[in-house]
Amino acid sequence: MIPKVRKAVFPAAGLGTRFLPATKAQPKEMLPLVDKPLIQYGVEEAIHSGVQNIIIVTGRNKSSIEDHFDVSFELESLLEDKGKTDLLKLVREISELIDVAYVRQKEALGLGHAVLRARDLVGTEPFAVVLSDDVIHSEKPCLAQLLDVYQYFGASVVALLEVPEQAIPAYGIVDAEPIAHNGVNDRVYRIRNMVEKPKPEAAPSRLAIIGRYVLTPEIFGSIEAIDPGAGGEIQLTDALKHLLRSRPIYGLRFEGKRYDAGDKLGFLQATVEYALRREDMGGPFREYLKSLDLG
Numbered sequence: 001m002i003p004k005v006r007k008a009v010f011p012a013a014g015l016g017t018r019f020l021p022a023t024k025a026q027p028k029e030m031l032p033l034v035d036k037p038l039i040q041y042g043v044e045e046a047i048h049s050g051v052q053n054i055i056i057v058t059g060r061n062k063s064s065i066e067d068h069f070d071v072s073f074e075l076e077s078l079l080e081d082k083g084k085t086d087l088l089k090l091v092r093e094i095s096e097l098i099d100v101a102y103v104r105q106k107e108a109l110g111l112g113h114a115v116l117r118a119r120d121l122v123g124t125e126p127f128a129v130v131l132s133d134d135v136i137h138s139e140k141p142c143l144a145q146l147l148d149v150y151q152y153f154g155a156s157v158v159a160l161l162e163v164p165e166q167a168i169p170a171y172g173i174v175d176a177e178p179i180a181h182n183g184v185n186d187r188v189y190r191i192r193n194m195v196e197k198p199k200p201e202a203a204p205s206r207l208a209i210i211g212r213y214v215l216t217p218e219i220f221g222s223i224e225a226i227d228p229g230a231g232g233e234i235q236l237t238d239a240l241k242h243l244l245r246s247r248p249i250y251g252l253r254f255e256g257k258r259y260d261a262g263d264k265l266g267f268l269q270a271t272v273e274y275a276l277r278r279e280d281m282g283g284p285f286r287e288y289l290k291s292l293d294l295g
């Protein structure tokens with residue numbers, strides 16, 4: 001029997017340097033996309049994919065993340081006194097979403113290192129990793145799509161997206177061959193190799209790893225076994241490459257639209273498109289955009 005994925009790890013200890021100065025005193029995971037912090041989109045995606053436990057790996061300046069998912073007595077009683085029941089419901093829903101556990105990554109030593117910090121809380125079961133600055137809009141949650149592939153093979157799975165050549169140095173890039181999955185899906189790949197942040201000329205393909213992973217617990221041993229890689233950091237991609245020596249790893253070109261909300265332009269694009277999709281403001285916002293003279 002293939003064990004169920006019950007836990008999702010959210011690395012959130014990065015320095016957010018691509019978004020300075022907004023991230024000087026505030027984690028990038030708390031930047032609001034319309035009116036919800038980025039990390040809440042990721043947490044909701046995990047919940048809608050069947051995950052039961054959230055583990056957030058935090059660093060300095062991260063207390064606002066803990067406060068966000070915690071009960072806010074003062075705010076709740078104020079809203080109650082003022083009879084603002086809609087807002088009260090909204091605020092309560094967040095702390096009632098799911099139980100969140102926290103572990104601290106004292107130094108930002110890389111994504112692999114952050115994931116390793118969650119080892120005691122994850123234990124020896126398969127788990128998901130969600131990078132909340134990759135925001136994905138899709139009919140079926142991206143993580144749920146990955147979990148289907150995991151359930152079929154019982155092996156680790158990473159999310160894949162074809163990126164333009166000039167974007168290659170920002171990603172982990174895979175060498176992968178498409179395989180028939182259930183005979184119909186042409187989106188599943190078996191990974192042969194991977195490399196973190198290569199130069200375009202050294203990249204094996206244009207298929208980039210996007211921030212959704214389903215990992216089997218052997219990954220922890222691989223993270224411990226590797227040396228620092230790109231940027232002097234302990235890279236999750238390098239650990240996956242190490243794991244490939246003993247286990248198969250699959251990739252899924254997921255269905256949906258992904259935004260790089262950790263980047264200023266990507267964040268603006270996400271903001272505009274998420275606002276346009278909103279029932280309560282999509283109409284007036286569309287009218288406003290149409291009124292702009294962009295010539």
Ligand code: G1P
Pocket residue numbers: 111131134170171172173196197208209210211235236237
């Ligand atoms: C991380 C991973 C990289 C992956 C990317 C997806 O990089 O190391 O392999 O392609 O997330 O967003 P980062 O964006 O943290 O530099």
